[in-house]
Structures are given as structure tokens and as C-alpha cells.
Amino acid sequence: MSKLKNSYSAPGKLFISGEWAILEVGNFGLVAAVNNRVRVSIEPAGHTSVTAAEFGIQDAKAHYESGKISFPDIDDRQKDTLKLLGEALSVSLRYLEENGTAAKHFHLSTSSKDTQFEVNGELKKVGFGSSAAVVVATVAAVLDFHGYAATKDEIYKLSTIAHYYAQGKVGSAFDVAASTYGGLFVYSRFDPQWLTKNVEAGGSLKNIVNQEWPSLVIEEMDVPNNFELLVGWTGESASTSAAIKQMNEFKARNSEEYFRLYNNIASVAGRAIEKFKSGNNDDFLECLKENEKALRELGEASGVNIETPELWKLSEIAADYGAAGKLSGAGGGDCGIAVCFDDVTANNIMAAWQDEGLVPLDVTIDRHGVRKD
Numbered sequence: 001m002s003k004l005k006n007s008y009s010a011p012g013k014l015f016i017s018g019e020w021a022i023l024e025v026g027n028f029g030l031v032a033a034v035n036n037r038v039r040v041s042i043e044p045a046g047h048t049s050v051t052a053a054e055f056g057i058q059d060a061k062a063h064y065e066s067g068k069i070s071f072p073d074i075d076d077r078q079k080d081t082l083k084l085l086g087e088a089l090s091v092s093l094r095y096l097e098e099n100g101t102a103a104k105h106f107h108l109s110t111s112s113k114d115t116q117f118e119v120n121g122e123l124k125k126v127g128f129g130s131s132a133a134v135v136v137a138t139v140a141a142v143l144d145f146h147g148y149a150a151t152k153d154e155i156y157k158l159s160t161i162a163h164y165y166a167q168g169k170v171g172s173a174f175d176v177a178a179s180t181y182g183g184l185f186v187y188s189r190f191d192p193q194w195l196t197k198n199v200e201a202g203g204s205l206k207n208i209v210n211q212e213w214p215s216l217v218i219e220e221m222d223v224p225n226n227f228e229l230l231v232g233w234t235g236e237s238a239s240t241s242a243a244i245k246q247m248n249e250f251k252a253r254n255s256e257e258y259f260r261l262y263n264n265i266a267s268v269a270g271r272a273i274e275k276f277k278s279g280n281n282d283d284f285l286e287c288l289k290e291n292e293k294a295l296r297e298l299g300e301a302s303g304v305n306i307e308t309p310e311l312w313k314l315s316e317i318a319a320d321y322g323a324a325g326k327l328s329g330a331g332g333g334d335c336g337i338a339v340c341f342d343d344v345t346a347n348n349i350m351a352a353w354q355d356e357g358l359v360p361l362d363v364t365i366d367r368h369g370v371r372k373d
Helices: 075-082 083-098 130-145 150-166 174-181 192-200 203-208 240-253 255-278 281-302 310-322 343-355
Strands: 006-017 030-045 049-052 057-061 063-064 069-070 105-112 116-119 124-127 184-188 217-220 228-233 322-328 335-340 360-363
Touching: 006 130, 006 174, 006 228, 006 255, 006 281, 030 174, 030 255, 049 083, 049 203, 057 075, 063 083, 063 240, 069 083, 075 083, 083 105, 083 130, 083 150, 083 203, 116 240, 130 150, 130 174, 150 174, 150 192, 150 203, 174 184, 174 343, 192 203, 228 240, 228 343, 240 255, 240 281, 255 281, 281 310, 281 322, 281 335, 310 322, 310 343, 335 360, 343 360
Parallel strands: 049 105
Antiparallel strands: 006 030, 030 105, 030 184, 049 057, 063 069, 116 124, 184 217, 228 335, 228 360, 322 335
């Protein structure tokens, strides 16, 4: 490898408690970063270009002008594939300009193969938030390449702006926080109306990043040595952004029921966080079981495919062994989790999952967040 090429990586995410309710300002969730990392490398070049080999994109030329990156020489499908990356590059280069640093040419390559798992000889995407991780790793790489020593708070906020707009202004950015900070943490989202108003007013990114963001909370938790976080894949992938759009339709249709169900999830998650902080393991597991039921109720009321039969089976197996199991994230497929506090129970659950056709994944909590490798 050339000495001029530097590599960066950012971890994926799993939601422990409070998903869906986290979309509403003021609600809290418990989130973990996991050790399946997206990797980005950057090196000097004669022109700015991007390679995303897993998507068949090699050396796509990038043009930066008036605060925006464009890819003039690729087709619309490839442009759509590079939308997230383009936003991450645009935001990073604009922020550098605002801080008095002119853009230099570089070649940037991405790899998300570590966030995929081989199942029956095929690589599968399992829902660890690789889109957020690639944005975070890209922002960190571009800023560092230009000699700008960014803090994690700067990386988080810039990545959130890029990710939020590339995804059509949906999502809470908890996955961006996991990729940036790592570890296990309590999260409460920023006020999206405040962010939208500030970004679209055309003010400086520097000013937005330097402000305290209303409602944003990221509070790191200590992880007990006996805390066992198990992850099982259901065999099907899911689209979070599509599910959020469907949920927004339910909110417009029946806001009273929407807020009743969301408040129920938020209340359970709040108690789960409180029990976790106090080391009350049994009550914490009971809260996770309640969280699973509350998410099922939300799915049934809204019509959004949240707890699939496979996710329900995964949860029931965990409960049979005295642990707590539930979906993680938006549901509809992807991963479920089980939590317990001894390795015998953990091994029994994973063996039972496998017997039932669920795929246990080799995953641990990643304590480091985004880093230069």
C-alpha cells in the first residue's frame, strides 16, 4: 500500500431499546455500536474521484463547485448509488472552505464487506447501518486528508447533515451517532425542524456545527463485563426509509393512536435505561420484553411490517431461556437481538436459533467509533 494512502473505518449499529419512538423529539433510546466496520481509503490524485467496487463503480470522476459534488460521467443509476457519498463529500469540502482550507484532489475508495455476512455461500446485508457508517468514515477521511483535526462532535454533526438530506430528511441519526462515537449510549435525537430551518436558510455549516443542537443527547454508558448482546439474522433484508414513510402515513391518518403507541415505547425505553444504569438486570430484561410487545402492537396498528414471524420466533426462543429478545431497529426483517447476563444462556440461545433456521452472527460491541486505521 502506498504510504500516501490512509484508511479510516466506522462501526455499524444496533438498537437495544426505544426504536420508532426515537423519531419523536424528546424520546430516549439505548443504542450500541457493533464491530462490523465500513472502511474508506483516501490518497492524493490528479483529479477527484470515487471507487465503490461493491457497486461496480470504478474511479467515477467527481466535480466540486459552489458547495456541491457532482459525478458528470456516470449514469443515473450510479449517481443514485453515490448519493450518500456525494452528500458526505459536499458537506466536508464546504466545511473545509468555510474554515479557510481549499479543496485538494483525491481518490476515495469505500468497502462495506465487513458489514455483510456469508450465509449459504452468499454475502448478505444484515442491517447494521452501513450507509451511516460510510458517511461518517468519508467525512473523517476527507477532513483529515486536508489537515483538519476534526472532533467527533464535528464529524457527527456534518455526517448527520449529509445523511439526513441524502435520505430525504428522514431518520433520527442514531446510526450516525453509533458510527461516530462507538460504545453503548443513550440517545435522543436533534430537533429536525431546527436543523432543516438552519440548513435551508443558507447559513454557514460552521455556524450550525458550532451551535448546541436542541434536544440532542448522546450519553455514554458503562458496559458490564457479563453483558451478553446476541445478534440473529432472520434471512431477509428490510428498507428503513420505506418503513418510515409508511409510518408517517399512519401518523397523518391517526395521530392520536400514533402518539399513544409511541409514548408507550418511549416510557418502556426510559425505564429500561434507568434499570440498566442502576444495574438491575432482571428488571432491565423485563423492560426489553415489554419493548418487544409494544413494537408488535405498533406494527399491528400501523400496518407497517415491524415484527415479522422470524423476529417473533427469535424473541420467543430468547424468552424460553430466561433472556430478553426483540427486533433491533425498524424491523421488517434484518436482525433481532437477545440480551442476557451469562454465557451459558447465550450459547443455548444461539444454538436454538440455529436449529430454527435463524443465523447467529459473530458481533460484539465496538467501543471505538470512527478512527484512522
